[in-house]
Amino acid sequence: MVSNRILWDDPDIQEEEIQAAVKSLKNSVGSKGPNIKIVEDEFAKKLNVKHAILTSNGTTALVTSLSCLIEHNSKIKTIGVPSFTFIASANSAKLFNKKIQLLDCDKNTWNVEAKHITSDVDLLVSVDVGGLPCDYDDLKKLNIPVVADSAESLGSTYKNEEIGSQVDIHCFSFQRSKIITCGEGGLIVTNNDEYADYCRSFINHGYSKNKQPYEYLHDQFGLNFRINDVEAAILGVQLKKLRKYVERRNEVANLYKNGLDKEKFEFQKIPEFARTNYFFFGALLDKNKRQDLAQQFLKNDIDIKYWTAVGDQPGFINKNLPNSKYISDSIILLPIHNKITNQEVEKVITIANK
Numbered sequence: 001m002v003s004n005r006i007l008w009d010d011p012d013i014q015e016e017e018i019q020a021a022v023k024s025l026k027n028s029v030g031s032k033g034p035n036i037k038i039v040e041d042e043f044a045k046k047l048n049v050k051h052a053i054l055t056s057n058g059t060t061a062l063v064t065s066l067s068c069l070i071e072h073n074s075k076i077k078t079i080g081v082p083s084f085t086f087i088a089s090a091n092s093a094k095l096f097n098k099k100i101q102l103l104d105c106d107k108n109t110w111n112v113e114a115k116h117i118t119s120d121v122d123l124l125v126s127v128d129v130g131g132l133p134c135d136y137d138d139l140k141k142l143n144i145p146v147v148a149d150s151a152e153s154l155g156s157t158y159k160n161e162e163i164g165s166q167v168d169i170h171c172f173s174f175q176r177s178k179i180i181t182c183g184e185g186g187l188i189v190t191n192n193d194e195y196a197d198y199c200r201s202f203i204n205h206g207y208s209k210n211k212q213p214y215e216y217l218h219d220q221f222g223l224n225f226r227i228n229d230v231e232a233a234i235l236g237v238q239l240k241k242l243r244k245y246v247e248r249r250n251e252v253a254n255l256y257k258n259g260l261d262k263e264k265f266e267f268q269k270i271p272e273f274a275r276t277n278y279f280f281f282g283a284l285l286d287k288n289k290r291q292d293l294a295q296q297f298l299k300n301d302i303d304i305k306y307w308t309a310v311g312d313q314p315g316f317i318n319k320n321l322p323n324s325k326y327i328s329d330s331i332i333l334l335p336i337h338n339k340i341t342n343q344e345v346e347k348v349i350t351i352a353n354k
Contacts, residue, residue, distance in 0.1 A: 006348065008303035009177040012338040017237045024233035033229025039236045043187060046239065047164030051196035053188040054232060055203050058151040058173025060225035061186035062092040062125070065169040068198045069123055069145045070096055076145070080121035082112040083311035083324035089125050089149045090310045102311050104321040105129070108269040114138045128153035128163065130268060131179070131279035136166035147171065152279035154179050155246040159273050164189045179245050179277050180238035182231040245338045249278040252336050252345055256281055259349035282307070284330040293332060293352065300351050305333040
């Protein structure tokens with residue numbers, strides 16, 4: 001039975017991904033298959049970085065990267081995290097028994113900027129909101145370590161360069177909603193040899209880089225954050241489609257921008273230095289009308305989402321971040337994915353404008 005429901009996300013898994021997974025299952029299971037190294041090398045080449053390390057998901061990539069920078073910077077006491085982000089950014093930082101300083105964002109780009117970062121922040125988790133890259137040259141002026149939560153921005157560009165090489169470490173996610181997916185999965189990329197060695201060991205129980213295959217030798221703390229070969233096989237196929245997906249999502253975003261009533265909706269501003277992959281498409285509207293619109297979408301079998309700022313979540317309450325609060329209270333995330341049709345987009349626009 002074919003559903004007429006317009007989904008918020010819908011992974012584009014075709015026969016070639018299925019065949020790649022089957023081939024992997026026939027050859028190997030777990031984390032020792034050949035696809036992991038092959039796909040890591042493909043990511044390193046694509047993103048123009050020295051090291052690419054696949055992990056079990058985007059959150060474990062963040063946890064590993066934060067552990068790495070904290071281990072290599074002994075004076076870190078306060079971690080800055082944008083309030084307008086998915087909660088994984090803040091939850092990952094909260095693991096390390098450091099002070100968490102929530103940060104406001106720019107009202108136009110929805111991203112954190114250097115001017116929002118308080119002087120006590122020793123380590124920054126930056127976030128490419130909705131796939132839009134932060135202004136990394138602006139952030140680097142602060143001269144503090146940065147973990148870029150680029151979970152949503154694979155395929156986006158900053159000053160004509162692929163996202164992945166701008167700061168100390170970037171983390172990506174391949175969860176089912178992301179621009180490319182293997183169901184779950186994550187990626188750490190860096191140009192720092194020492195950081196790469198630490199992260200590879202951390203995700204594999206802290207195994208020594210120099211141990212023999214028959215040894216159980218652990219020279220640092222670590223956990224099991226490994227990806228498996230089947231996921232890597234699927235991801236390798238998806239990576240070849242990345243550029244096509246980015247182009248299509250930009251087409252869909254332009255349909256929304258041109259079709260939605262600009263007197264009722266406002267959109268994320270895209271600076272000249274960046275190109276976004278449009279992981280999500282957010283529209284801001286009168287917060288008093290948002291719930292009514294959401295109900296109309298649901299009545300018409302259209303899936304949407306809100307994105308509540310971290311500062312409004314239990315355990316992180318901070319009401320002194322006006323831009324984040326405004327966006328959080330006003331945003332509605334419209335359907336956008338690699339399989340959505342123009343006809344579906346037009347239906348969303350029609351319901352929204354009514």
